[in-house]
Amino acid sequence: MSQRGLFITLEGGEGAGKTTAMASIEAALREAGVDLLSTREPGGTALGESLRRCLLEPSTEAVAPMAELLMIFAARAQHLHERILPALHEGRWVLCDRFTDASFAYQGAGRQLGTAPVAALESMVQGELRPDVTILMDVPVEIGMDRARGRGALDRFEQEDLEFFARVRESYLERAARGGGRYYVIDASKPLAEVQQAIRGVVKELIACPSVLEDDS
Ligand code: T5A
Numbered sequence: 696m697s698q699r700g701l702f703i704t705l706e707g708g709e710g711a712g713k714t715t716a717m718a719s720i721e722a723a724l725r726e727a728g729v730d731l732l733s734t735r736e737p738g739g740t741a742l743g744e745s746l747r748r749c750l751l752e753p754s755t756e757a758v759a760p761m762a763e764l765l766m767i768f769a770a771r772a773q774h775l776h777e778r779i780l781p782a783l784h785e786g787r788w789v790l791c792d793r794f795t796d797a798s799f800a801y802q803g804a805g806r807q808l809g810t811a812p813v814a815a816l817e818s819m820v821q822g823e824l825r826p827d828v829t830i831l832m833d834v835p836v837e838i839g840m841d842r843a844r845g846r847g848a849l850d851r852f853e854q855e856d857l858e859f860f861a862r863v864r865e866s867y868l869e870r871a872a873r874g875g876g877r878y879y880v881i882d883a884s885k886p887l888a889e890v891q892q893a894i895r896g897v898v899k900e901l902i903a904c905p906s907v908l909e910d911d912s
Pocket of ligand 1: 707708709710711712713714715716736737751767792793794795796797798799801802842843845846852853883884885886887888890
């Protein structure tokens with residue numbers, strides 16, 4: 696049996712503090728000697744970053760939800776092929792800022808496409824591969840949007856209304872509640888120092904007992 700690396704994803708609504716959390720998770724893992732690929736979605740490859748620009752740029756054209764979903768999975772297919780799967784097969788750990796939970800939350804729930812098309816693309820593009828660990832940064836929508844607004848100009852997603860983000864949050868929380876042991880939910884409305892401490896606790900746990908993973912992907 697060959698072993699593959701641990702696949703960790705970080706998720707959350709707008710302004711949850713993922714960027715801040717990514718930096719501290721990455722630093723803690725590297726300090727512990729973990730050979731790590733740190734990456735993000737949409738993006739992570741040249742093609743993925745081009746698609747990211749198309750997806751995030753505010754547009755006067757109303758982008759069809761299905762077109763949005765397909766662009767996200769096109770970026771994901773390239774990301775898996777070029778970076779994520781090779782790293783996991785080499786035994787490296789992968790830390791990814793957003794992955795398919797975001798598609799269920801934003802396109803499935805936010806855009807109201809439902810779970811079926813997202814689940815179908817998930818199987819087609821990922822096969823059996825799912826994240827081993829997902830850290831969900833949960834914050835009430837109003838707090839998250841205030842933080843996002845405080846950062847400056849809003850991207851195409853951030854211009855959506857509060858109902859959209861309420862559906863996104865509900866979807867994330869539902870998936871975490873149903874998702875067995877893979878989700879760690881962090882209360883990201885707390886002061887930054889407390890959030891950082893909670894994240895360090897999760898990372899410590901992962902380093903202390905990394906799962907033995909059969910490389911069947
Ligand atoms: N998307 C993505 C989909 O629709 N479907 C998909 O399948 C995928 C993969 C881009 C967009 O793509 C969409 C969803 C997204 O809208 P992104 O770049 O990850 O994805 O987008 P954002 O959520 O906008 O991520 P950001 O990096 O811009 O925001 P963060 O990381 O959540 O927030 P961050 O760390 O920048 O923090 C925001 C502000 O709050 C402060 C920070 O200092 C910063 O100013 N802050 C706190 N303040 C007080 N207390 C705390 N605890 C704080 N934590 C952070």
